[in-house]
């Protein structure tokens with residue numbers, strides 16, 4: 101994950117004209133709009149920013165100057181002139197403004213340091229013999245940051261922590277209500293991270309953050325209505341982007357497609373219900389049918405299926421199609437993005453999945469839908485977790501400490 105990602109320039113990035121009663125609010129919004137456009141990219145020229153925002157050149161100049169004085173962007177002269185006249189300076193997000201990303205899982209805690217330009221300064225994995233408790237995970241993060249002290253002393257400016265947790269996370273206070281595989285129940289993880297590190301900390305569900313990451317930088321770039329489903333060893337997570345924004349629901353628990361009903365005759369799920377998607381569509385069952393232990397071998401194996409393997413792929417694909425059909429009819433997405441082993445089901449049986457979804461969904465809803473594989477791979481959680489803190493910065497750029 102280096103800098104070569106380009107941010108979405110959808111309607112949600114449009115600037116507001118400098119009219120209205122709340123001038124400071126408009127200024128913050130426009131500063132944030134510029135920051136959002138350059139964030140995660142190698143930079144954009146002033147003339148591109150003028151075109152993308154609809155603001156005047158002089159307004160863009162003033163906004164860039166303010167962001168520059170806050171240390172959030174720099175202006176550099178372009179190496180190559182693209183036309184006649186003086187080339188437009190390139191506005192670049194400062195890589196030394198960073199977010200610390202955290203991803204606890206059953207055998208360790210991953211910590212990343214991600215720059216505002218999208219550069220990955222460092223990635224550290226601290227392995228644990230057993231699933232870490234929330235307090236242990238927070239201590240591990242503090243220790244990792246202490247170990248990176250020289251890096252931070254070299255001029256990095258951390259703006260916060262973004263953590264991606266495989267579980268139900270309450271948006272308002274970052275309390276993990278339930279993370280079954282970590283065995284966390286009602287853990288105030290955001291508060292624990294804040295106490296351990298002194299940094300403002302936010303926590304969200306991993307798949308919801310995956311949806312945001314794919315929306316901004318992956319297979320959903322430029323698509324403001326999408327559904328993201330990710331399959332891993334721990335089950336199936338999901339997230340929804342609607343009109344360019346994450347759909348969180350009342351408390352942040354929206355998007356649990358893994359626990360939607362696909363088979364009323366199915367087995368009991370760990371959540372207590374019958375016939376959930378993740379009881380029927382599971383990486384472990386796929387590995388078993390293909391005689392494999394290693395999930396990394398799946399991508400190759402689905403290319404050479406025997407009869408039993410093909411039957412299991414088709415069985416799981418049929419159930420996945422039921423969930424996608426329900427999602428299409430309820431949420432009217434333009435794109436469905438499949439990550440993890442769900443992307444491999446699509447790779448193995450694209451016509452079957454597409455055909456089943458189209459045959460069962462309402463015609464008007466399904467006509468524009470494309471079903472595609474996720475693009476960000478294993479970086480998706482780092483990118484998504486970083487976005488949690490960068491979103492706050494973009495909402496109020498002048499709040500950054502100089």
Ligand SMILES: [Zn+2]
Nearest residue numbers: 359369371376
């Ligand atoms: Zn369930």
